[in-house]
Amino acid sequence: MESIHRIILPSKVIIGPGAIKSIGEVINEVAGRLKNIGVVTGENTYRIGGRIVEEYLSGHSKVETWIAGDASISTAEKISLKARESNIGLVIGVGGGRVIDIAKYIAFKNNIDVVSVPLAPSHDGIASPFASLKGTSRPTSIYTRTPFAIIADTDLISTAPRRLILSGVGDLLGKLVAVKDWRLAHKLKGEYYGEYAAQLALLSAKHVLKYHELIGSGSREGLRILVEALISSGVAMCIAGSSRPASGSEHLFSHALDLVAPGRALHGEQVALGTIIMLYIYGDSRWRLVRDVMQRIGLPTTARDLGFSPEEVVKALTIAHTIRPERYTILGETGLTQEAAYRILRETGII
Numbered sequence: 001m002e003s004i005h006r007i008i009l010p011s012k013v014i015i016g017p018g019a020i021k022s023i024g025e026v027i028n029e030v031a032g033r034l035k036n037i038g039v040v041t042g043e044n045t046y047r048i049g050g051r052i053v054e055e056y057l058s059g060h061s062k063v064e065t066w067i068a069g070d071a072s073i074s075t076a077e078k079i080s081l082k083a084r085e086s087n088i089g090l091v092i093g094v095g096g097g098r099v100i101d102i103a104k105y106i107a108f109k110n111n112i113d114v115v116s117v118p119l120a121p122s123h124d125g126i127a128s129p130f131a132s133l134k135g136t137s138r139p140t141s142i143y144t145r146t147p148f149a150i151i152a153d154t155d156l157i158s159t160a161p162r163r164l165i166l167s168g169v170g171d172l173l174g175k176l177v178a179v180k181d182w183r184l185a186h187k188l189k190g191e192y193y194g195e196y197a198a199q200l201a202l203l204s205a206k207h208v209l210k211y212h213e214l215i216g217s218g219s220r221e222g223l224r225i226l227v228e229a230l231i232s233s234g235v236a237m238c239i240a241g242s243s244r245p246a247s248g249s250e251h252l253f254s255h256a257l258d259l260v261a262p263g264r265a266l267h268g269e270q271v272a273l274g275t276i277i278m279l280y281i282y283g284d285s286r287w288r289l290v291r292d293v294m295q296r297i298g299l300p301t302t303a304r305d306l307g308f309s310p311e312e313v314v315k316a317l318t319i320a321h322t323i324r325p326e327r328y329t330i331l332g333e334t335g336l337t338q339e340a341a342y343r344i345l346r347e348t349g350i351i
């Protein structure tokens, strides 16, 4: 069903080597009146970028830094409360997807702006207005705040381990399935479907398929292509007003793996595995192409390579449809039987 929503896009995207130096300029634009700034970062990413941001801001405002250890709603709530107590007027997320999601949530809860400073090209939450947070039982995707600005310093991002770069490719490959699921839900359930947002998300997947060698080579040109595609996929979510163009059954499978065996593999790695599975279920022959590309660049294509047992992936596949029942996908309302899951995983070479 069509509904009214506001499309709020990032106002400014500063991308390239040394982009971090623009942080002062961006902060002034958000509001020269600002007093207190909150920086959300991670244990590793503090050393890589959080500290640099602190230094750039030190003469500017009062800065408070928080380390987000996980992507749970309770962590996000705790930091939100601290931000309120400290009268924070702007929050900056400096790190991977988890940290940026927490920053977006804090901005939403405190009705303030958020600036996204990605340090890894591992996810398409860089520009999206959503925060994927872990609840008590199931993960939720919460509409929070579109980052006012994105500062993507390719010098900093290029220091990310290769695994995080490949993970970004994996997250984008998932759009091949997400868009199919979205169309299916439109046809079968009358759900709103936006062709433009769908095409934009698809473009990011096609783009990484086309440029996988360049990205896989670890070149700066490849990195730039990947970061731009990740930002663009986030814009598709802004336009759609939901994560639909970017998240379908392949993401449900990844979320299910997070429940069955938390912390074992990266988000984009799991999504890529889910993409092979769901394309196969659709009878879409591109499952082989996706698997080949993954193998060529070094993205794991088996459960074992990602550290999962066959039982764990089977379990995840059979519960995936229960993760977000309101989001109709190829898995349907009843999901897969254990026998079907085993068969599919064997036929795709995943187990």
Ligand SMILES: NC(=O)C1=CN([C@@H]2O[C@H](COP(=O)(O)OP(=O)(O)OC[C@H]3O[C@@H](n4cnc5c(N)ncnc54)[C@H](OP(=O)(O)O)[C@@H]3O)[C@@H](O)[C@H]2O)C=CC1
Binding pocket: 041, 042, 043, 044, 045, 046, 048, 071, 095, 096, 097, 098, 099, 101, 119, 120, 122, 123, 124, 125, 126, 128, 129, 130, 131, 132, 156, 157, 159, 160, 161, 164, 167, 171, 243, 266, 267, 268
């Ligand atoms: N809201 C949205 O639209 C979207 C949200 N997501 C969410 O994003 C998360 C996945 O993001 P992802 O980045 O893969 O995972 P994380 O943010 O968990 O980062 C993974 C690890 O990489 C480390 N790291 C990040 N950057 C660097 C770097 N430059 N050098 C060294 N280490 C680094 C992190 O360190 P540290 O400990 O410092 O954090 C962390 O240990 C998931 O929670 C997923 O649900 C994904 C896609 C879209």
Ligand SMILES: O=C(CO)COP(=O)(O)O
Binding pocket: 124, 125, 130, 131, 132, 140, 141, 171, 243, 246, 247, 251, 252
């Ligand atoms: O990871 C995402 C898009 O890549 C966001 O997805 P969810 O809405 O499933 O949390």
Ligand SMILES: [Zn+2]
Binding pocket: 123, 124, 171, 246, 247, 251, 267, 271
């Ligand atoms: Zn994702």
